[in-house]
Amino acid sequence: MNHLAPHDVMVVCLTLATLLASAKGAGELAKKLNQPAVLGEIVAGILLGPTILGRYQPFLYDLLFPHTGPVPFVLDGVTTISVVFFLLTAGIEIDLSSIFRQGKTALLVSASGIVIPFAFGFVLAGAFPRFLGATEGTSRLIFALFMGTALSISALPVVARILMDLGLLRTEMGTVVMSSAMFDDLAGWILFGLVLGMINPNRTADHHVGHTIILVLGFALLMLTVGRWLIHFVMPFIQAHTTWPGGVLAFIFSLTLASAAFAEYAGIHAVFGAFITGAAVGESAHLRQRTSEHIHQIVTNVFAPLFFASIGLHTNFATNFKFAVTVVVIGVACLGKILGAGAGARLGGMDTRTAIGVGLAMNARGAMEMILGILALQAGVIHEPMFVALVVMALVTSLMSAPAIRALTRGKKSLTLKEIVTSELFFTHLTAGSKNGVLVEMCEKAAALAGNAPERFFRLVSERERVTSSGWRFGVAVPYARVTGLLHPIVTVGKVDKGVDFGARDGRPAKLIVLILTPNNQSQHDLLADAGRLFSQKEMVDRALAANSFVELVAALNAPVK
């Protein structure tokens, strides 16, 4: 067998280490700035790619990303496997049953949210193929179909994340948007599979287009019905007869790779097989939280950053940035999606403001458009400038979604403490004897529940504490912090029998500690306001302090203000 020379192994390890460290570092930085991690990961790739490093440090660039020899194949193989596994997790997040259950509004939003942007993209690309960067040899029809598809897929993970951050996931709007986005994702990918099958430049077998289309539709249909049922049937068997979760993990990964191979054989890209497999696997109730957690963690933190950073390596983002093309693509993409999904929502009976909100949420794109872009670029359907425009469009639409919806949904009902407190985070007898001890204890408990690092909570809370002390009157202390990336506010309530000094004005030690951790300013403001309202009265504090069970605590927090 052909082996890698030691120098090749060195380069592969060095390149992967550089890509992973930069991508993850930049991704974390982006999160700190309240932006999606994928933004940082792509920027890291652009910095390491031909755009910056290749231009200013060509020697280092050629060392890390040689163009000849076996190393590029290995790197291409690793990023391909990475994106295959990323699409597996994207598929797992699809909730098929909720798609099948969706109501009239969601149906209208999904249908109209795909048809309109598809039509916009199709017509535009059909009218101006050269301007938009279609390659010479590509048929106008294929290019138009590609553009239609590229503009109509929403980025489910991004959409979900935005809705969660805004606390809208469980509202009516959130439900409609989520099931529509799932449907769009699924439909968009099947659509793209068909387009890719039509391109078919140098695929495995000399299939007819018709053959490929039958294979794609057949595979999707079989996998989502029989396959899904088989997986659901086999999974408990594997869980019962193999070491857990190892057996299931290996099963899922093997199945994904096999489906990916089949998709390549059918004449479309491996990622399609992985996505459909993910959708089928994620459906099984037997997929345990901890199993999918292992997959999720390793994919989000190792495979996904590697893949997204590799996007930046494909081309020079400076020389291939064409302002006019990019603006047109962004404009048409936004118009088509907001109009399409928004009209669907309006037709479904939502008020105009909510309908626009639905359109804005569905407008967020992300990974999917970029993957389509790469595949089309590699298949020779589009030129580099169009690829760059698609990547930029995906980023811009993702970035604008959250602020736009936030601006739209001002004035919604404010949160109260009693909605947030949980029995797991109510402690009648904290043992620590000092302020920091109490805070550490409470942060640890909150972090365990939120699956987060206690150090981080504690650091943020004590940074806040350094600015103003959190001791209030009557023996209450309300430490708080804003924790970027939290899914929802966390309130931990603890009582300290002897009281600890939280620097209250009235000099009394705090016996009731209410730790408020919030993901954003709005929820922080709401909860602090509610705490202020409640604990400004001594009777309320005493009632909360007397609570020895969670029910009593809620009752105390629920008491009407006199």
Place this chain on the structure above:
Amino acid sequence: MNHLAPHDVMVVCLTLATLLASAKGAGELAKKLNQPAVLGEIVAGILLGPTILGRYQPFLYDLLFPHTGPVPFVLDGVTTISVVFFLLTAGIEIDLSSIFRQGKTALLVSASGIVIPFAFGFVLAGAFPRFLGATEGTSRLIFALFMGTALSISALPVVARILMDLGLLRTEMGTVVMSSAMFDDLAGWILFGLVLGMINPNRTADHHVGHTIILVLGFALLMLTVGRWLIHFVMPFIQAHTTWPGGVLAFIFSLTLASAAFAEYAGIHAVFGAFITGAAVGESAHLRQRTSEHIHQIVTNVFAPLFFASIGLHTNFATNFKFAVTVVVIGVACLGKILGAGAGARLGGMDTRTAIGVGLAMNARGAMEMILGILALQAGVIHEPMFVALVVMALVTSLMSAPAIRALTRGKKSLTLKEIVTSELFFTHLTAGSKNGVLVEMCEKAAALAGNAPERFFRLVSERERVTSSGWRFGVAVPYARVTGLLHPIVTVGKVDKGVDFGARDGRPAKLIVLILTPNNQSQHDLLADAGRLFSQKEMVDRALAANSFVELVAALNAPVK
């Protein structure tokens, strides 16, 4: 950049799916037969490799493992990355502080357990290089050094697993063996780094041997002192400032890849860098259980099977199996290690039987010898027959260890229930109202604690239940099962207020349920015997039934038999 053609992507995905599924399947089968998983994984590779598939289905074999084009490079890259990550986890298991703390006996065992087998291997290889399969060009000294090293490394993970299975891990013998094996692992790898540095056939830079040795020793020393300290210092910072556990995961993987690249640069193999990094990372108290769990699960269940299966692809294990060579290698390996480690233990003051036990435990080899073998084969130091002999030796010594020690340690003190029960698994009010309901409830709780699948526990217990009913007299039921792969016995105690029918002879419903899950026959026998002794007396049962706290339960189980 060079890109993979669709057909290449298909082959890569198909080959990885086949390797992973076969390796993991065979590994699970081996476990069912009470053998180490690695045995099954290697056998799967031999079946898929030139030995079987290549011989009988050459067309399929050439499709899966093409010898030309980019695919072999990608597969080689993926298996290299897999073994790098496997060595990371092997390194994490090394507990440096316990090595530095080890007492006189352990010191003697490690020293003598390395020096004697090394000397045996060195002398033998120096005397009969051709017979043992040294290649033409290799210097006698290098070959002798390699053989000495290959015979002197113990397989820490295998040793740990055997001791756990036998319940000896926390005995004096277990402690001595573990810290000696760790030391041997570390010393053996540094030794091998030096040997590899001397081979230096076509390495990155034209280092002198001296240069490489300085780099290897310097790297190991720095990483295990300053590096270890830096990691320990940086880790809480990363945990506090990034999403958890993603940031730490990416940090560890990047660091490992970077160290691997450095090791290749220094003139030795990437795995050395990964191993030392693992040792340094594993030392930090800030490495959380859940973080290392993610690494561990994905590596053991995806990367390790891929790597071990790939061992079988390197050569034809039938034609290259030379009986005489293999027997000599196995004989010398066993003799050297058992004698060396055993003599050290005897000198350290252990009785002869325990000393032999120590020698037998340390004799287990595993992954490490195989990795050394592959590297030496690729570097052209040894011929295929020697490689096959090393792999077989590693398997045989691993397989014989556990039965040999078991035969030796018959008659040790038997387990009692009160040593095994824990407060987490004592339930004063089970809610289920039927036998199966109760069993499911208890299995779920036991499985949650053991990180295992409740279905599996329940299946094994009900299979057992079908044979004989587990209801005893006086309202006690003692369901039990043997669960292969458990680390230690689990006893769950639950009380059902109303009682449920467990088919007891006296017709009384069971109110006290003691569920006993054991990894092996010995512990099962001990615990059932103890239960029988305790619950044959009505007073004892009543006392246990009256226990409303864990302390009262232990007191009841502790009561002297009248």
